[in-house]
Amino acid sequence: MPSIAAYDFPEFIETVCFLKDRPAFALADGTLRLPAGGETSLVLHEGGLLSAVYDSSGKRLLTGGEDGRVVATIDGEQIEEIAAIGRRWIGAVAGGPNGAVGFASGRSAYVVPAKGALKELKHPRTVEGLAFAPKGLRVATAHYDGASLFFPATDAGPAMLGWKGAHLDAAFSPDGRFLVTIMQENALHGWRLDDGKHMRMTGYPAKVKDWSWSAKGKFLATSGAPAAILWPFSGKDGPMGKAPIELGTRGNAMVTAVACHPAEDMLAIGYNDGMILAVRFADSKEALLRRGGSSPVRTMAWDRAGRLLAFGAESGEAGVVDIAG
Template sequence: MPQLVPYAFDGFVEQAVFLADKPFFALADGTVRRMDGGETVAEALPAGLVCARADPYAPRLLCGGEDGRIVAVDAACEAQELVSIGRRWIADVAAGPDGALGFAAGRSAYVRLKNGQLREHVHGRSVEGIAFAPKGLRLAFARYDGASLWFPAMDTPPVGMEWKGAHMAVGFSPDGRFLVTTMQENALHGWRMEDGKHMRMTGYPAKVKSWSWSAKGRFLATSGAPAAILWPFSGKDGPMGKAPLELGTRGDTMVTSVACHPGDDIVAVGYSDGMILAVRFADAREALLRRGGNGPVTTMNWDRAGRRIAFGTETGEAGIIDIAG
């Protein structure tokens, strides 16, 4: 049976993640908590935390604040300021190769290069989401009416990938063949990188606020429906002409968070009532990991071994689930 170690914090949990196999929780109040045989607290952003993302290249959590600051919290739970641009809301942050850092604030996409140089591209409308390509220093940012691709180390303007509407988050497939955005409307949009072919993924009753690529990049799992919706991306055309998998269906209870297992075709599914299931792709077999709680699940992440899940909720409930018991 799965074993749950619960925690209770004072507010919204923005990110729950493992750094060097230790569980960390980033809260909207600007604190980051390491729960490892006790509680260690980093006062990362006292003015308030807007976004937090794990760095795939180093054991640290990148946190963006309401005061224009980006702070890194390492595995020792020590905070270090990386960037300060004045009183501007940091909408999103991402780590790139060779120590690069990308972030979005207002109408600007920024990249801080390895040498410390800060490059800025000002767009006509607000920049919402930001992501680095799997290989090379190529950045994508989500914006109104599409996304843009930028090589910030080169003196060339970003290349536009157009589609009408407000695009809120952006990400590359693990193999770099596709670019996908979430939209203000209840949809995803995608482009095939080799030729810019469009991919439209619709039918959601709510906005997609959580997504996760499967271990081999064959599926993109998403929230925004009463089931986890998994779009197939293994073929040349991605999900076009193919039906998605629907896993963990629960009537009218909405999926609010998804996290694919790091090695197996399994997805953790978190719901608006706090329940968490693990579901296998092949046969839709479900395992109950958490019965529920007082608020929607906002964040989930597996550890490197794929044995434990860290999770957090809107109401400050959080915990570690050991699926092996």
């Protein structure tokens, strides 16, 4: 049985990541906790944290808060202010190639290149989520009735990708060929970017609240069902006309968090009863990582070596699983 270093925090855990190989837990109260090796606590935002994401290209945590600030931390001990827009809530943040940072507030998305001035991208509706393409300075925003594609280094208008309904978040496939959004309804939607062809990914009994690309980008793993749903993206048509893989099926629980292993075709699956499983893609073999807890697993992240899995739950329960025991 894998060993667990357990922690208990007083607030909802928004996201978890590893900073310089130390597990870091970003809490809704605006603090960042690094409990391993002598606890460190860092105040990221006054008033509360609203959005957080690990920027793998910059090896840093990006967060936005109720204080209208976007900050970054590499080591969990010092923060760098990326932008400040007054007392406006930052509802989404994203990291991009070459040190670029994007964030959203109300009907505007903003892009801050590593070198250069902040650029505002105005929208007719609220920007719910955003993502950077893996190469070049190209950003996608998710909003009502579809997504928009911008080249923020130019003054060109956006390319519109339409689909009726509310789109809450966006992600490019690792090869840059597809854009996928999470919808308010129990579905994902996607577009093949070279021709705009639609991809409908439906059938979920609940909203998709977490997703993770596999190490080689062949699958997109998602929550929102009694099993982790993995959509295939290896072919030229992506998931169009293909059935997804289902892993870790449990008849009495729902998947609430997913995290693909950084090197192997293996997935960590968190459930609404606090259980965590590790499941291999090839043969669906399961390993129990955590028996359960008092609330749904909210967020999970692997360390670079793929040996440690950090997790955080809605109640503040958290921990680090050493899969080697």
